[in-house]
Amino acid sequence: MKNNRPKYHQIIEAAVRVIAENGYHGSQVSKIAKAAGVADGTIYLYFKNKEDILVTVFKEKMGQFIKKIVEETNKKNSASEKLLTLIEMHIRQLSDNHYLAIVTQLELRQSNYQLRLQINMILKPYLTVIDDIVKEGIKENLFQENLKIPLVRQMIFGTIDEVVTNWVMKECKYDLLEEVPQVHALLLDGISKR
Amino acid sequence: MKNNRPKYHQIIEAAVRVIAENGYHGSQVSKIAKAAGVADGTIYLYFKNKEDILVTVFKEKMGQFIKKIVEETNKKNSASEKLLTLIEMHIRQLSDNHYLAIVTQLELRQSNYQLRLQINMILKPYLTVIDDIVKEGIKENLFQENLKIPLVRQMIFGTIDEVVTNWVMKECKYDLLEEVPQVHALLLDGISKR
Amino acid sequence: MKNNRPKYHQIIEAAVRVIAENGYHGSQVSKIAKAAGVADGTIYLYFKNKEDILVTVFKEKMGQFIKKIVEETNKKNSASEKLLTLIEMHIRQLSDNHYLAIVTQLELRQSNYQLRLQINMILKPYLTVIDDIVKEGIKENLFQENLKIPLVRQMIFGTIDEVVTNWVMKECKYDLLEEVPQVHALLLDGISKR
Amino acid sequence: MKNNRPKYHQIIEAAVRVIAENGYHGSQVSKIAKAAGVADGTIYLYFKNKEDILVTVFKEKMGQFIKKIVEETNKKNSASEKLLTLIEMHIRQLSDNHYLAIVTQLELRQSNYQLRLQINMILKPYLTVIDDIVKEGIKENLFQENLKIPLVRQMIFGTIDEVVTNWVMKECKYDLLEEVPQVHALLLDGISKR
DNA sequence: CATGAATGAGTGTTCATTCAT
DNA sequence: GATGAATGAACACTCATTCAT
Numbered sequence: 001m002k003n004n005r006p007k008y009h010q011i012i013e014a015a016v017r018v019i020a021e022n023g024y025h026g027s028q029v030s031k032i033a034k035a036a037g038v039a040d041g042t043i044y045l046y047f048k049n050k051e052d053i054l055v056t057v058f059k060e061k062m063g064q065f066i067k068k069i070v071e072e073t074n075k076k077n078s079a080s081e082k083l084l085t086l087i088e089m090h091i092r093q094l095s096d097n098h099y100l101a102i103v104t105q106l107e108l109r110q111s112n113y114q115l116r117l118q119i120n121m122i123l124k125p126y127l128t129v130i131d132d133i134v135k136e137g138i139k140e141n142l143f144q145e146n147l148k149i150p151l152v153r154q155m156i157f158g159t160i161d162e163v164v165t166n167w168v169m170k171e172c173k174y175d176l177l178e179e180v181p182q183v184h185a186l187l188l189d190g191i192s193k194r
Numbered sequence: 195m196k197n198n199r200p201k202y203h204q205i206i207e208a209a210v211r212v213i214a215e216n217g218y219h220g221s222q223v224s225k226i227a228k229a230a231g232v233a234d235g236t237i238y239l240y241f242k243n244k245e246d247i248l249v250t251v252f253k254e255k256m257g258q259f260i261k262k263i264v265e266e267t268n269k270k271n272s273a274s275e276k277l278l279t280l281i282e283m284h285i286r287q288l289s290d291n292h293y294l295a296i297v298t299q300l301e302l303r304q305s306n307y308q309l310r311l312q313i314n315m316i317l318k319p320y321l322t323v324i325d326d327i328v329k330e331g332i333k334e335n336l337f338q339e340n341l342k343i344p345l346v347r348q349m350i351f352g353t354i355d356e357v358v359t360n361w362v363m364k365e366c367k368y369d370l371l372e373e374v375p376q377v378h379a380l381l382l383d384g385i386s387k388r
Numbered sequence: 389m390k391n392n393r394p395k396y397h398q399i400i401e402a403a404v405r406v407i408a409e410n411g412y413h414g415s416q417v418s419k420i421a422k423a424a425g426v427a428d429g430t431i432y433l434y435f436k437n438k439e440d441i442l443v444t445v446f447k448e449k450m451g452q453f454i455k456k457i458v459e460e461t462n463k464k465n466s467a468s469e470k471l472l473t474l475i476e477m478h479i480r481q482l483s484d485n486h487y488l489a490i491v492t493q494l495e496l497r498q499s500n501y502q503l504r505l506q507i508n509m510i511l512k513p514y515l516t517v518i519d520d521i522v523k524e525g526i527k528e529n530l531f532q533e534n535l536k537i538p539l540v541r542q543m544i545f546g547t548i549d550e551v552v553t554n555w556v557m558k559e560c561k562y563d564l565l566e567e568v569p570q571v572h573a574l575l576l577d578g579i580s581k582r
Numbered sequence: 583m584k585n586n587r588p589k590y591h592q593i594i595e596a597a598v599r600v601i602a603e604n605g606y607h608g609s610q611v612s613k614i615a616k617a618a619g620v621a622d623g624t625i626y627l628y629f630k631n632k633e634d635i636l637v638t639v640f641k642e643k644m645g646q647f648i649k650k651i652v653e654e655t656n657k658k659n660s661a662s663e664k665l666l667t668l669i670e671m672h673i674r675q676l677s678d679n680h681y682l683a684i685v686t687q688l689e690l691r692q693s694n695y696q697l698r699l700q701i702n703m704i705l706k707p708y709l710t711v712i713d714d715i716v717k718e719g720i721k722e723n724l725f726q727e728n729l730k731i732p733l734v735r736q737m738i739f740g741t742i743d744e745v746v747t748n749w750v751m752k753e754c755k756y757d758l759l760e761e762v763p764q765v766h767a768l769l770l771d772g773i774s775k776r
Numbered sequence: 777c778a779t780g781a782a783t784g785a786g787t788g789t790t791c792a793t794t795c796a797t
Numbered sequence: 798g799a800t801g802a803a804t805g806a807a808c809a810c811t812c813a814t815t816c817a818t
Contacts (some may be wrong), residue, residue, distance in 0.1 A: 007799095023306055029792060030801095039800040041794075050792065080386075110304040112217050120363060134385065143385045148376055154360055155353040155380050162352025163345070169314065182342055186349050190384035191328070191337045192274075201782090223809060233783045235811075244809065395778090411694055417813060418780095427779040429815075438813065468774075498692040500605050508751060522773065531773045536764055542748055543741040543768050550740025551733070557702065570730055574737050578772030579716070579725045580662075589803090611788060621804045623790080632788065783815080787808100794804080 008046050010036045015057050020099035024110040029053075051111075055118050058108060061100055065093055066126045073129065079137030083156070084184045086133065088177070090160050095176050105161075105168045130156050156187055202240045205230040209251050214293035218248075218304040245305075249312050252302060255294055259287055260320045267323065273331030277350070278378045280327065282371070284354050289370050292362075299355075299362045324350050350381055396434050399424045403445050408487035412498040417441075439499075443506050446496060449488055453481055454514045461517065467525030471544070472572045474521065476565070478548050483564050493549075493556045518544050544575055590628045593618045597639050602681035606636075606692040633693075637700050640690060643682055647675055648708045655711065661719030665738070666766045668715065670759070672742050677758050680750075687743075687750045712738050738769055 014036035019027045029050055033040045047053045069089040073082040094101035108119060130153045137143035163183060167176045208230035213221045223244050227234045241247045263283040267276040288295035302313060324347045331337035357377060361370045402424035407415045417438055421428045435441045457477040461470040482489040496507060518541045525531035551571060555564045596618035601609045611632050615622045629635045651671040655664040676683035690701060712735045719725035745765060749758045 025306060028790085033801095040792090040802095041800055042798085044793070045798070106307065106310065110306070112219060112304070113300065116300065116363070137385065142387060144383075144387050147380075147385060148373075150360075151357070151373060151376055151380065152385055154356045155349075155377075155385075158352040158354075158356025159349040160352075161356065162348045166344075166348055169310070179342075179345060182345055183349075186341075186345065186384065188384045188386040190380065190382045191331065191341060191346055191349075192382040193336060193338050194388060199781095222807090227784095234785095234809090235783055236781085238810065239781070413694060416811085421780095428781095428813090429779055430777085432814070433777070494695065494698070498694070500607060500692070501688065504688065504751070525773065530775060532775050535768075535773060536761075538748075539745070539761060539764055539768065540773055542744045543737070543765075543773075546740040546742075546744025547737040548740075549744065550736045554732075554736055557698070567730075567733060570733055571737075574729075574733065574772065576772045576774040578768065578770045579719065579729060579734055579737075580770040581724060581726055582776060587802095610786090622788090622806095623804055624802085626789070627802070779816100779818080781815105781817095783813100784811105785813105786811090789809105790807090792804100792806105794802105795800100796802095797800085 005046070007036070007038055007042060011038065011043060011046060011053065012057055012060055015053050016061065016099050016103055019054075019057075019107050020102040024107040027107075051115055054108065054111065054115065055122070057103070058119055059122050061104075062122050062126070065090075066129065068093065069126070070129055073133065079133050079140055079142055080184075080188065082133045082136070083187065084180070086129065087160060087183050087187075088180045091164065091176050091180055091183075094164055095172075098172050101164065101168050101172065105165045127153055127157065159183060159187060199240070201230070201232055201236060205232065205237060205240060205247070206251055206254055209247050210255070210293050210297055213248075213251070213301050214296040218301040223247075245309055248302065248305065248309065249316075251297070252313055253316050255298075256316050256320070259284075260323065262287065263320070264323055267327065273327050273334055273336055274378075274382065276327045276330070277381065278374070280323065281354055281377050281381075282374045285358065285370050285374055285377075288358055289366075292366050295358060295362050295366065299359045321347055321351065353377060353381060393434070395424070395426055395430060399426065399431060399434060399441065400445055400448055403441050404449065404487050404491055407442075407445075407495050408490040412495040415495075439503055442496065442499065442503065443510070445491070446507055447510050449492075450510050450514070453478075454517065456481065457514070458517055461521065467521050467528050467530055468572075468576065470521045470524070471575065472568070474517065475548055475571050475575075476568045479552065479564050479568055479571075482552055483560075486560050489552065489556050489560065493553045515541055515545065547571065547575060587628070589618070589620055589624060593620065593625060593628060593635070594639055594642055597635050598643070598681050598685055601636075601639075601689045602684040606689040611635075633697055636690065636693065636697065637704075639685070640701055641704050643686075644704050644708070647672075648711065650675065651708070652711055655715065661715050661722055661724055662766075662770065664715045664718070665769065666762070668711065669742055669765050669769075670762045673746065673758050673762055673765075676746055677754075680754050683746065683750050683754065687747045709735055709739065741765065741769060 011032065015027070015032050018032050018035050022031065029043055030040050032053065033043050036043075043053070047056060069086055072089050073085045076082045076085050094104065109116075111119070131149050134143060134147060134149055134152050134156075138145050138147060160183065163179065164176070167174065205226065209221070209226050212226045212229045216225065223237055224234050226247065227237050230237075237247070241250060263280055266283050267279045270276045270279050288298065303310075305313070325343050328337060328341060328343055328346050328350075332339050332341060354377065357373065358370070361368065399420065403415070403420050406420050406423050410419065417431055418428050420441065421431050424431075431441070435444060457474055460477050461473045464470045464473050482492065497504075499507070519537050522531060522535065522537055522540050522544075526533050526535060548571065551567060552564070555562065593614065597609070597614050600614045600617045604613065611625055612622050614635065615625050618625075625635070629638060651668055654671050655667045658664045658667050676686065691698075693701070713731050716725060716729060716731055716734050716738075720727050720729060742765065745761060746758070749756065
């Protein structure tokens with residue numbers, strides 16, 4: 001299997017680093033190859049083309065990213081706790097890996113429409129996780145029953161995403177984890193006074 | 195004055211169209227020039243370089259975009275109504291101009307860090323509008339008094355932005371305006387039952 | 389007559405300054421026009437094209453340059469004195485006008501073969517002056533009678549030219565006029581001991 | 583080592599030919615590449631940029647040029663013979679390679695100030711050879727003891743250079759080697775009768 | 777005469793991809 | 798499998814020249 005070959009992972013790890021450090025357009029294939037300690041041509045033994053490196057980087061990293069979130073949310077019993085965990089895990093993982101945060105929040109968006117569609121496909125399981133939490137909340141009678149799920153998901157994802165992007169644009173200078181409870185509260189209760 | 199020269203606007207309008215249709219990286223200067231009905235060199239009489247076209251497109255369009263939102267929200271008296279109007283105007287304007295929506299939601303994000311910073315500067319007045327509405331809501335005693343303004347702004351902007359991006363990625367196939375009241379309700383009241 | 393129109397001379401003077409300051413390739417027509425205080429298009433009322441400006445600059449400046457040398461050498465009676473005067477006037481005029489020195493020694497040589505041929509045509513009268521002095525020296529029985537005139541002229545001109553070029557390349561930092569007598573002596577007597 | 587790679591020399595040889603035939607400004611990189619039988623991009627594997635081709639051409643050719651002159655002058659015992667050999671070798675080498683003569687006398691001078699400075703650096707060893715011969719002549723008591731070396735060098739170099747340039751401008755139509763003894767005699771004894 | 781906005785041909789350089797070894 | 802030298806298509810930008818006013 002492809003993924004067991006060591007160079008494959010060398011290249012992926014190198015790609016994350018190189019893209020985070022040099023930006024999407026500053027990340028020539030030759031630079032990634034050099035950082036991975038392989039020849040330029042070797043890249044093409046493992047990846048169809050440059051775009052394929054990016055998609056794979058995202059796929060691999062997102063796979064782990066989502067897997068951890070699912071694992072942790074599954075340990076919780078209520079939708080509210082699950083949502084809190086999702087927010088925390090999302091933010092924690094990006095807080096822990098600034099390279100990855102830069103790549104997901106900034107660099108990977110500098111791609112063309114086709115690549116964007118593929119990235120969206122990869123993100124789908126994550127969005128499903130959110131949907132499931134919302135559905136569960138409704139079933140638990142904790143969340144409003146007439147919620148339009150996709151819209152809620154867009155609010156949740158859009159909010160977290162924007163929070164992280166702001167932090168990255170501000171050069172990750174503050175502690176993002178501190179904001180987790182407030183984000184959670186806001187999403188649950190909105191901004192109105194009750 | 196620059197802006198009164200007709201070619202200036204011809205080029206901007208052409209740029210929006212060309213970028214929406216071909217994507218950022220598929221929009222060669224020569225293609226924009228052709229679409230604007232001017233010579234390649236003419237572009238450089240009005241714009242410093244290719245990036246400057248983009249920044250200017252965004253500046254001009256965002257200027258109008260924000261101006262309209264401010265005008266309309268100012269007609270309203272309560273923070274809640276203002277927020278509703280902001281959401282509606284944001285979505286209405288992008289609904290009315292799919293080209294612009296594609297450019298703002300997808301293509302302009304395919305830019306490097308420097309350009310992104312510039313775009314953020316241009317967006318600032320809009321974010322201030324949001325902040326002001328939130329502050330007003332707190333003063334009116336309608337919104338919670340201990341809200342962390344930047345976070346609330348990120349939720350509001352992140353949600354609307356994500357809603358629009360989803361619509362653009364789904365090729366603008368559904369009527370986005372229908373969702374305005376629900377977005378408004380969600381932001382105000384969150385997802386929890388009361 | 390063309391030459392009486394004031395803009396004509398404005399442009400020539402501006403051209404010398406601009407070329408000296410910006411180099412041949414940094415001297416765009418628009419820059420010369422601006423320095424001359426005229427519109428770009430006006431240049432083309434007085435000159436056929438950019439090359440024509442250069443040729444004319446050289447023609448005008450060289451005309452004066454040579455005229456002065458001829459005037460002064462004519463005042464002298466012996467070939468030796470005439471040669472000394474020629475060397476002195478050549479060097480004095482370029483010493484007095486660093487702009488002109490830069491243009492003649494460096495910038496005008498950055499031209500194509502056609503332009504070089506034209507410049508050589510303009511230089512011809514100067515070379516004739518040298519030839520005449522040599523011939524006179526032979527007639528006076530001061531110079532060797534079997535001298536090959538063109539070769540002697542090439543030595544005289546080549547030497548003075550190289551001396552000036554060196555001075556320009558060293559940024560005109562030393563006093564070139566001091567070297568005049570030595571150059572004269574060298575050309576007359578060579579380097580051998582007698 | 584770079585210089586052993588065959589394409590490196592292919593490109594240099596092609597560059598000399600192309601520049602001699604088309605002039606400096608008519609020598610597009612693509613034209614040189616085609617003449618060398620390599621792809622445009624290959625040029626940039628061996629040279630930093632177009633200017634670097636020129637500098638290298640000059641460096642390589644001048645290196646050989648000077649080496650041969652040094653070798654031959656070293657075989658001679660007196661300063662006078664050494665000077666004769668220097669003149670002869672200088673002229674012989676350019677006589678034997680018209681392409682090179684055109685490039686050194688005309689095209690390489692069409693360069694900007696920075697490039698000119700680099701070329702001067704490369705020429706320095708040659709000028710030192712001349713200086714050494716002059717010093718030796720003084721020591722031998724053949725040359726005048728109060729000669730100002732730099733000035734003598736400028737006369738020697740300026741004269742040879744002008745002689746060659748004239749020949750190139752006259753399209754190399756006459757036999758330059760015939761003039762060697764006369765140039766030598768002129769430099770040694772000047773133009774005056776004794 | 778004078779203007780200066782408009783033109784568009786021309787080119788050095790990059791970099792994803794290939795393929796002979 | 799692995800290499801890395803070679804490829805060549807693609808593109809932003811400049812500037813001499815024109816011409817309608």
